[in-house]
Amino acid sequence: MDGPEEPVRQEFLRILSDDYGYGRADMETEFPIPRGSSKPDRADIAIFSGPGRDPAADIVGIVETKKPGEKGGKAQLKSxxxxxxxxxxxxxxxxxIEYFCKPLGQSSVFDDRLHNIPVKGQRIEDVGKVTREDLTQYSGAMLKSSFRRILNTLYANTTISRREKLGNEMIKIIFAKIHDETTYVDQPPSFYVGYEEDAALVKERIDRLFASVVEEYRNDGLFEQNERITLDAKGVAWAVGQLERGSLIDTPTDVVGDAFEVFAESKFVGEKGEFFTPRNVIDVAVKIVAPKPDETICDPACGSGGFLIATMRRMWDLMARGRRWGSLSPRRLQRAQEQMAKRCFYGIDKEIDLVRIAKAYMAISGDGRSNVVHENTLHAASDFMPDAKARFVVGDxxxxxxxxxxxxxxxxxxxxLADDAVNFELGHAWTQSMDGKWRKGKPRDSDPYMLFVERCFEMLEDKGRLAIVLPETAFHAPSGRYAYLREYITSRGRVLAVIDLPHNTFRPYCNAKTCLLVMRKGESAKPNDPVIMAEALEMGHNHRGEEVYRPxxxxxWDDLAVIRDELDDPTSESNEFVFTVPWSEVEECGHMVPRYYAARRTAAPSSPPKGRQWVVLGDLVDNGHIGAWDGHGSPSGAQKGAGSIPYIRVKDIVNWELYRDPTSGVTExxxxxxxxxxxxxxxxxxxxxxxxSYRVGTVAMASNRDDKILMTRxxxxxxxxxxxDGITPYYLLALLSSRAVQDQTASLTFYDTTLPTIGDRWRELRLPVHMDAGERQQMSDRVRAVIELKWAAQNDIDDLRQRIGEIVT
Incomplete structure (x- = not known):
């Protein structure tokens, strides 16, 4: 079988092997199932009790796999x-996923008695009979696929219609599981579902566990005192059956963190996917910041706790290898690590469901959860709730x-809103006068991340280090608020590093193009101080969230993993991605986007094509050879399509001409x-x-028929x-279309959050001008001939349109 269901089958074969103990010798694919006198059907996977292959005596289990999204095949499995x-x-x-059973001595097949399958050597009657010793680590595939299946199956089969509410119920069940593993270590697990057990009895057990969780977190504000699991008994039993054989506490934190991302990818916590920072981004940030044991760490927008967990792992590793703690017994070392976690790690998030995930993640990883609180970081210190104020406010x-x-x-x-942003410097409008001084204006509605920058500096000690992910717009945009944001940042400390993150980093949940900034507060930058930079092209997945592989x-394909290793020696000439730039160069250029400097680093010594010389486009504008100005503007949606005068947008620049979309014309x-x-x-x-979007650098030439058009800015x-000098409009069109110029365009194009823009950096484009005047003229004449043929053809089409009277596109 080599169809769309094959990846599903291969994945389940691996799960049967890794998580249930069935070896390859115990399983066969495409195993024939006798069907009387007719041609036998073939089971996708058959599992056997021993070496025999008699369908009537040796098969213990059968797996039917279907392609993603398909719902049929259950009746076939029953047969x-x-x-x-x-x-x-x-x-x-x-x-x-669904489970079926046919008890020994019976011919009936049931779909409501089994919530998991037996491990190798176990009877179906023993499913759910687990001891503490039976609990094993979840594999990465097992835990993540279990979370995803639980959420998807429950969403399709329960009365809970809002996915984020269902995700919240799932988090409660996870807390009950953690509590069962950590609290009653000398008793048999309560988190299980027995074969043919009444679902109501299962829910009663889980309800008791969760009531203990609520009591444990009484002072954290994590759950209401009367909060209960509202998922129905059948749904609870099904979820428990999926998780009962594994131990969250014993599972590596990377595996747990990856599984928690299911809440983001399925948007079960609402539209908050951007809070889940990929672990490879976090690892690069932690590598640069290099926190040391006993240093305090805060994430004021902690989401699921990724930064805190990664930093805690680093600290624990340093403790285990360090002179101070390395000689301790394993038990005393673990106690010291847990005490440090409680003392050193702090997190805030305004979304209660994310705080719950973070606390669960911290509890699984080894504590530190006590200082993760539910609060709005952008509130004034005096307005913090008591629990948050006790941990994050000293005096006023x-x-x-x-x-x-x-x-x-x-x-x-x-x-x-402006009324809430008024207490922030970055919550105001800022303008720069001719003398270079900044003047503060009125409060304005503000992007949250700008205010977070200011709050982060408030919460950072002098000489402390800040690592923050920001939209690329913040690193280059010339408008007042962005330029002042860069002034604010650089006036409060030294830039240590900027890492250019791939556009796919937060896709498919968030389309923003971002960079990672690392600062040291209260340290002035000297001209020769190096700024570490790197440009990652890929980070493991595409815009749909699917894994990508090196060709x-x-x-x-994860460039961030390479960058993390190259950070050991940022100045090495053998580095593929990491390099350093003197601060004076960054100041001179006025922006901090690494790929611009990476292109300078590799392209600076390059020569123009043979027989040509570089001429900078901005110089041609400054000396009056060429004029340059922006388009007219963008009419409203109601104005588009209301008239017959062409409105030319970015998408209308095609094949060197201006396309006239008849559906977007404007009035006189x-x-x-x-x-x-x-x-x-x-x-x-x-x-x-x-x-x-992906069209920066595309060019066209206006014709006689374009004298009355409206162009977007x-x-x-x-x-x-x-x-x-031989640079005619036709020759300029050819130069701007050349590979030499288009390659430069890519390195000069930055992002305004989600949209690519070259800004005014088009002025830096170097045109590969022919040194021989005759060759310039020859190229100009050839382009002109082609353009005039296009214009003539277009005029013929216009003439036909007038004659026929029916052509409207």
């Missing part, structure tokens, strides 16, 4: 069970920490309002895309005034 000696069966399409001020590491919310359209290998009044006191478009003008008009 296989009836026709063989199998006593249990599994149906799965990868995301959903915020407590300060040695290290602050965070990924604040920026994937949301919600802004902090020709089965290795996950709209055209006049937008074009008043602005240059008109002339034939021969070169139109250049400055901003837009994302387009740049370039008009050649002086042809004496």
């Amino acid at each position: 296989y069970l009836t026709a063989t000696s199998a006593v249990w069966g599994v149906w799965t399409n990868g995301s959903d 001020d915020f407590r300060v920490f040695n290290c602050v590491m965070t990924n604040p919310p920026y994937g949301t359209k919600a802004k902090v 020709g290998t089965d290795e996950v 009044d709209t055209w006049e309002r937008f074009t008043r006191n602005k240059p008109s478009v002339n034939a021969g003008d070169v139109i250049y895309v400055r901003r837009g 994302e387009l740049l008009t370039l008009r050649v005034f002086d042809h004496s």
